[in-house]
Amino acid sequence: MHAMNRNIFRLLIWLLLSVTFFTSTAQIGGNNTYESLNLITSARIAALGGNAISIKDDDVDLAWQNPSLLSPEMDNHFVLSFIDYIADIKYTSFVYSKTYKNVGSFAAGLNYLHYGTFQEADATGQITRSFTAQDFIINIGWGREILPSFKFATDKELDLDSSFFVGANLKFINSTYHFDYHSMGIALDLAGTYYNKKRNLTIAVLIKNIGYQLKPYRKQNREPLPFEWQLGISHKLKHAPFRLMANFNDLQKWDLTYEDPTATSSLFEPETEDTTSWQKFGTALKSGSDKFMRHTVIGVELIITRAMIIRFGYNYRRRKEMLIIGKKGFTGFSVGLGIKIKKFHISYARTGYHISGGSNHFTIRTDLSAFYTKKNKDVYPFIME
Numbered sequence: 001m002h003a004m005n006r007n008i009f010r011l012l013i014w015l016l017l018s019v020t021f022f023t024s025t026a027q028i029g030g031n032n033t034y035e036s037l038n039l040i041t042s043a044r045i046a047a048l049g050g051n052a053i054s055i056k057d058d059d060v061d062l063a064w065q066n067p068s069l070l071s072p073e074m075d076n077h078f079v080l081s082f083i084d085y086i087a088d089i090k091y092t093s094f095v096y097s098k099t100y101k102n103v104g105s106f107a108a109g110l111n112y113l114h115y116g117t118f119q120e121a122d123a124t125g126q127i128t129r130s131f132t133a134q135d136f137i138i139n140i141g142w143g144r145e146i147l148p149s150f151k152f153a154t155d156k157e158l159d160l161d162s163s164f165f166v167g168a169n170l171k172f173i174n175s176t177y178h179f180d181y182h183s184m185g186i187a188l189d190l191a192g193t194y195y196n197k198k199r200n201l202t203i204a205v206l207i208k209n210i211g212y213q214l215k216p217y218r219k220q221n222r223e224p225l226p227f228e229w230q231l232g233i234s235h236k237l238k239h240a241p242f243r244l245m246a247n248f249n250d251l252q253k254w255d256l257t258y259e260d261p262t263a264t265s266s267l268f269e270p271e272t273e274d275t276t277s278w279q280k281f282g283t284a285l286k287s288g289s290d291k292f293m294r295h296t297v298i299g300v301e302l303i304i305t306r307a308m309i310i311r312f313g314y315n316y317r318r319r320k321e322m323l324i325i326g327k328k329g330f331t332g333f334s335v336g337l338g339i340k341i342k343k344f345h346i347s348y349a350r351t352g353y354h355i356s357g358g359s360n361h362f363t364i365r366t367d368l369s370a371f372y373t374k375k376n377k378d379v380y381p382f383i384m385e
Contacts, residue, residue, distance in 0.1 A: 033223035034173050034185055036113055036135045037209055040351075041081045041093035043361035047336025047349035048299030049313030051247035054204040054232030056195045059345075060097040061363060063107050063141050066206055066232070067167030068191035070097065070105035070143030076369045079109075084360040086353060090114050095139075104144030111137040115177075136174040143167030143191075161198035167191045171211075187211030187225055200236040200243075205229075228252065241304075247297040249317075256294040256317065294320065307340040311349070322354045329355045336361070343370045 040046045042061040053066035058073040061081070074097040081093040095109035115133035122128050147164040169189035176182045188211060193204040211225040229252045234245035250256055294317040302310045312335055319332020330352030338347040349361040 031224065032226040033183070033213060033217075034135075034175065034187070034209075034211075034225055036111070036137065036175070037171065037173070037187060038226055039083075039085075039091065039111070039113070040359075040361065041083065041091070041111060041363075042079075043081065043336055043347035043349040043363035044311065044338060046351050046359070046361040047311035047313055047334050047338075047347070048245065048301070049247070049297035049315045049334055050318070050351070051230065051249055051297045052232065052234075052245060052299055053191070053206050053230055053247060054193070054202040054234040054245055055243075056193065056202045056234075058367075059365065060095050060107055061365060063097070063143065063167070064093070064095060064109060064139060064169075066191045066193065066204055067107070067141040067143045067169045067189060068165040068193040068204065070107055070141060070167055071145070071165070072099045072105060074105060074107070075099040077365065077367050079363060079365045081361065081363040083362075086357050086359060088116060104142050107139070107141040107143075109139045109141075111135070111139070113137075120178075131178055133177040135176075138172040138174075139169055140171075141167060141169040141189075162194065162196045165193040165195065167193075171209075175217075177217075181217050182215070183213060183217045184215040185211055185213045185225065200238065202232075202234045204232040206232070241302065243301045243303075245299045245301075247299070248295045249297065250295055255291055257291060258321075290320075293317075309338040311336040311338065313351075318353065324355050327355050330358065331355060343367065 040050050041064060042059075044055075044059065044061065045052045045065060051065070052062065053069075055062055056069060058071070058077065059079075060070070060074040060077040061079040063070045063074070077097045079093075079095045083091045083093070085091060091111060091113040093109065093111045095107055097105060097107040099105040113135040115135075117130055117132050119127050120129050120131060143165060144167070145163055145165050168191070169187075171187040171189070173183075173185040173187065175184070187209045189209065190207045191204065193202065195202050206229070208228040208230060209225045210227060213222045213225070216222045228250050231248045231251060232245065233247075234243060236243040296317075297313065297315050299311065299313040302312070304310060313333065315332050315334070319328070323329075323331045331354055332352060334349060334351040336347060336349030338345065340346075343366050345365040347361075347363040347365075350358060351361070352358045
């Protein structure tokens with residue numbers, strides 16, 4: 001077992017070095033292809049602001065974002081999600097998990113995005129034919145525990161209720177936007193999670209969308225994938241009825257700001273320069289705080305009963321980039337509800353992307369083993385402690 005753990009560590013170090021070398025110039029935003037890789041499927045994740053890689057319980061849908069969360073507690077679990085997205089875009093997702101002793105836990109899933117049916121016309125405006133636009137993403141994930149406790153130089157184990165997990169997702173992308181506009185690609189996620197059961201503390205690191213466009217939309221015009229580093233932290237106080245979490249996104253690039261077209265300054269209204277040290281400090285602090293918060297997503301799970309949870313999320317960057325001055329509304333915020341009805345866990349989320357609309361997420365999860373055995377777990381057992 002220890003030899004296997006050493007081999008896993010060596011493989012992870014090699015992969016990290018390779019990722020650092022090949023993605024040192026990674027881009028974000030509108031410079032990438034396959035942005036559908038970043039769309040949110042889980043209603044639970046959507047309600048928590050759109051990113052939640054540090055929740056350690058038996059929800060297999062979370063492994064779509066962080067494969068190191070896969071565990072034997074998810075064995076034979078199935079999740080189905082329906083999403084009503086902006087502009088009548090619909091997408092569906094399902095995930096199934098199975099655990100194999102001494103090998104790890106596996107998950108397989110599919111995302112199907114349907115952008116609608118469109119009409120093609122010639123130069124005179126005559127309709128010639130109709131076509132659909134859609135994305136398929138097939139995901140295969142693996143995760144396992146590698147260190148159940150700390151070990152020191154004395155070779156004596158000191159159990160601190162701490163565990164380390166690793167995992168990987170392999171994703172295949174098939175994208176078709178027109179008869180002559182088709183692409184295929186492959187992407188890899190690598191993740192590691194530290195979990196302290198005694199302190200109800202989880203820390204996770206995710207390297208996302210390491211990949212390559214196998215077949216570009218246009219010949220000799222390959223585009224980069226939306227590569228990203230993430231860090232997630234979640235904590236639940238022992239007797240508190242809620243759990244707090246923070247996710248830090250796009251850590252490969254510090255400055256995520258862009259030129260704001262609504263800014264008041266121009267050639268005719270030049271910006272005033274700071275003259276005193278305090279003014280310069282205040283400006284630098286404001287700028288630094290804004291840049292830091294653009295990486296940050298905050299979420300809260302409020303436990304009402306053992307079968308009901310209310311969720312809230314705040315995505316600072318989404319709000320900053322998508323709001324309309326004077327009409328901010330619900331932009332950047334999200335809210336959701338999770339309930340357990342017999343053998344089913346049902347979640348709903350509403351996210352605010354813009355004043356003109358948002359997305360609705362529905363997820364249903366169940367343990368298939370519960371239908372033919374007496375196995376019937378509590379809802380989210382880890383956060384009930």
